[in-house]
Amino acid sequence: MAKTVQSIRGMHDILPPETAAWQFVEGRLRELMEAYAYHEIRMPLVEQTGLFARSIGEVTDIVEKEMYTFEDRNGDSLSLRPEGTASCVRAGVEHGILHNQQQRLWYMGPMFRHERPQKGRYRQFHQIGVEAFGMTGPDVDAEIILMAARLWQRLGLADEVRLEINTLGSAEARAVYRRHLVDYFAYHESQLDDESRERLHRNPMRILDSKNPDMQDLVEGAPRLADHLDTESREHFDGLLALLDALGVDYRVNHRLVRGLDYYNRTVFEWVTDHLGAQGTVCAGGRYDGLVRQLGGRATPAAGFAIGLERLISLVAEHGFDTPAGEPHCYLGLLGEEAVASGHRLAEGLRDALPGLRLQVNCGGGGMKAQMKRADKSGAEFALILGADEVREGRVTLKPLRGGEQVNLARDAVANELATRLQLESKA
């Protein structure tokens, strides 16, 4: 045990009982994307480091201390992607699919951040991301929020999450506001804690996020971004809230909601829950109208969000709908050497006839008792038994494992019997 190799810290294997839940949730997500006519895009896991520095922001925690960065053999600095938006925009610009047109895209896959692991936070984690390009108005903001809302509905989580929303205004308005904020906090610098003092000039808006109880009064008294909004952003936000009202989406405006990535402007939102410990954000997103241009494309408005799959799946496991476990319908036991070839032939025939059938065939021999034990443990509803007697007589024994009488069937009647009992589509 001493010399075994372990997985990298914060990077976890996902094992069979759990992969079933992942597949279920991923399936629902794909259906959701199709329901809104979004198209899948797949990007590399590795990009030039500069892409993330330029988009996420040089002074963010992600870029400063959380990226997996290494040197390629030719000396280029590469990084494992810490999030998907930057890569998606890069790919879109590189292939011209954002130029002068609308695009609705999604992707799903692993992301990497070198943080201290914690509940709901891992160094390799998975996100599904949605990005909509080329639409200026609040209607698309509302659309992506509706997508998320529908997902909670479909997974039985509607009562477990709530929407918080805010607007950051335009980059220009934010710059003005930022100056007011720095002035305010600088005036009260003696009341700032060490962290906030550190943030004062580097990233002052993050001070508003402080959870330090001693600073709540100071933060409450700070100038509000809402009072410094440019007219267009104000109207955009009002328009979005009106849409959400009209569509029956509940939300809470949270003036202190500031996203950690630099590229956001105007709308930002988070879906949060109380059931995930300290990492309560399941879904986060917003508008990033400047990013496409910043990464070398023609100015293109954009909005999107990302959902953390580990967080989503743990929420579903504890508070959402049951996910199917993927057990076989049927376990075929084979007694004796003479039954092996015959049994596999039978199994192949059943799989031909019943494409939806999940059939596990006994391998590795064993007596009746051992095979019945395996059948039970597999979770199958039925055992099929093929021994020397059955082979000789052209028959198969079907034994219900969860109650009911065992029956002896003609070999060519098995498919129909299973189709009926399991309510499967038959091809024959």
Place this chain on the structure above:
RNA sequence: GUGGACGUAGCUCAGCUGGUAGAGCUCAGGAUUGUGACUCCUGCGGUCGAGGGUUCGAAUCCCUUCGUCCACCCCA
């Protein structure tokens, strides 16, 4: 990066102020020539996370290190 708790069989855990490692589950076999889930019996399975120190003697005490969990920070 900081702090707290914890690492003993494949899994869940017990093991007192130091005396040389146990249970349950799982798995294999049997009681039951070809019938699982209940019961009983037998068996397989451990350099006690790793390395060092103290000691006649360390799973137990000390140091270091790796890892897990949780929180801070930050975020999905």
